[in-house]
Amino acid sequence: MKSRSLWVAAALLMGVAGGWAQPAKPVRIGFICPFTGGSADFGNSARLGAELAAKEINEVGGYLGRPIELVARDDKANPDEGRRISEELVLKEKVDFTIGFCNTGVALKSLDVFQDNKHLLMVPVSTGSAVTAKYPPDKSYIFRMSPRDTLQAGFLVDEIVKRGYSRVAIFADNTGYGEGGYKDVERFLAEKNLKPVYVARFDIGVKDLTAQVEAAKAARADVIVGYTVGPELAVLATSRAEAQFTGPLYGPWPLSFRTVAERAGAAAEGAMMVQSIIADTSNERRMSFIARLKRHAGSQPIGSLMAAAQTYDAVHLMLRVLFQTKGNTTGDALKQALENLERPYAGVVTTHEKPFSASDHDAFSRNMIWLGVWRRGEVQFYYPEDAKRSAFIRRKSAL
Secondary structure (H helix, E strand, O other): OHHHHHHHHHHHHHHHHHOOOOOOOOEEEEEEEOOOOOOHHHHHHHHHHHHHHHHHHHHOOOEOOEOEEEEEEEOOOOHHHHHHHHHHHHHHHOOOEEEEOOOHHHHHHHHHHHHHOOOOEEEOOOOOHHHHOOOOOOOOOEEEOOOOHHHHHHHHHHHHHHOOOOOEEEEEEOOHHHHHHHHHHHHHHHHOOOOOOEEEEEOOOOOOOHHHHHHHHHOOOOEEEEEOOHHHHHHHHHHHHHOOOOOOEEEOHHHHOHHHHHHHHHHHOOOEEEEOOOOOOOOHHHHHHHHHHHHHHOOOOOOOHHHHHHHHHHHHHHHHHHHHHOOOOOHHHHHHHHHOOOOOEEOOOOEEOOOOEOOEOEOOOHHHOEEEEEEOOEEEEOOHHHHHHOOOOOOOOOO
């Protein structure tokens, strides 16, 4: 944190030396996530992370004296609303660039607004594989700082097979996120000559999946993979307990949402999920961030540490990019700088050295994710050796 403050402050002093006659024009960052509705737990966590980053940057002078201004909008996890406010931010508000999207289906509905207008979009949360695959990276203005579902699904399938399970039941919602996750898991199973023995599809807002879990039991499934968001994963965990399904429950990162533990209670115990960050007392930078985030949040709940941390890093990384472009916020300038980052960014999730290139707009590789587990109401490292290794930087690999 000190090093980041020092280089920002140094740049600010250079601006002060030249003098400013008028108040500096703010750097306006569009911000889109769900602040209400069923996805509010991770949308508001992302908002808190963005607010904290902007606050810290502004406390040391912003970008060369220009304050950071978040122009935040609530997409309500609704694709049509997401599209409307994307057009508003890009075409009417004319923000300098945009950070946003938690829900894959909402993102997919809006991507062409950013692409067609050559407007830089940094996605800090949504993990749907299609988000960064819709356009060829060398032509795309869409970047992402969350582990995409192809990484997560492959990671989960490897974990399942490594532990000797082969009869997999997949529970996926009917959104773009659930559809993409289902296809990813199915594909990785096929690579190991396996097929799901049972598949359940359901709508967001489902209240009970006990009958479907019992059907998975009848199909002799020995493990469940759930691909949906927090409230529905809580329903799945509770239904699994109700049906007395004794096999493990795996899921992508939304299985770590605070909603799951609050709504499923003891039924969430032992459920395993993919994580990019887990609270770790041995990592000073990470624990300092968590403490600052909690102070900033006050009484507001932090539903997802991953969403908050990845968004915090996205805002700070974009500040680094602004220094590299010398304040040029055109889509082409920001794209070129992100694809050729000159200095590593030491974030709270990890250190991003060369996170992007002209052929890859995803900041995460598979070696950068962990297996988390619910234990006594907290997400912890599943493997004790991972907890020991977490203080070491995991840089992006070509694999």
